[in-house]
Amino acid sequence: MSRILYFVAIVMVVVACKQEAPTAVETTASGDDLAYYGEKIEWNDAITTAELVKYMDGKKDEKVKLSTKIIETCPKKGCWMDVTMPGGESMKVRFKDYGFFVPTEGAEGKEAVMEGRAFIDTMDVDLLRHYAEDAGKSKEEIEAITEPEEVLAFEATGVIIKS
Numbered sequence: 001m002s003r004i005l006y007f008v009a010i011v012m013v014v015v016a017c018k019q020e021a022p023t024a025v026e027t028t029a030s031g032d033d034l035a036y037y038g039e040k041i042e043w044n045d046a047i048t049t050a051e052l053v054k055y056m057d058g059k060k061d062e063k064v065k066l067s068t069k070i071i072e073t074c075p076k077k078g079c080w081m082d083v084t085m086p087g088g089e090s091m092k093v094r095f096k097d098y099g100f101f102v103p104t105e106g107a108e109g110k111e112a113v114m115e116g117r118a119f120i121d122t123m124d125v126d127l128l129r130h131y132a133e134d135a136g137k138s139k140e141e142i143e144a145i146t147e148p149e150e151v152l153a154f155e156a157t158g159v160i161i162k163s
Helices: 002-019 048-054 125-134 139-144
Strands: 033-037 061-073 080-084 089-094 111-123 149-162
Touching: 033 139, 048 061, 048 111, 048 149, 080 111, 089 111, 111 125
Parallel strands: 089 149
Antiparallel strands: 033 149, 061 080, 061 111, 080 089, 111 149
């Protein structure tokens, strides 16, 4: 049963990256340049990525609000983003039900707060290759992906990006 659900998730990722991105809800609040995507959330009370790693120790799936910096976003549709984690690592962020997307460019290095669920995910080779292709990796880099990865991932219900 879990293989079927995982297959459905992969199909949704591939289909979402090929669909037109819905218009994001962007507003400015309190004189700060904040752009909101998905559900409107508050900037305050977010934990750091270092706190997230400690918090997730021994857990598989938890609701959290996280503060981090964006490394890159999907250049095709904005259907995922990679964010910084401790030790130079990154974490893949997807958006709940592909109901919203973030900018395809210009978000790199910006601060972000996101609310949703952090979870341990096993990404199969096809999905890892799909993300590598989206990110513009070379054919050799894509073909070098031969093993699934168990990673900490995030499904956001709302994201704020600070300009």
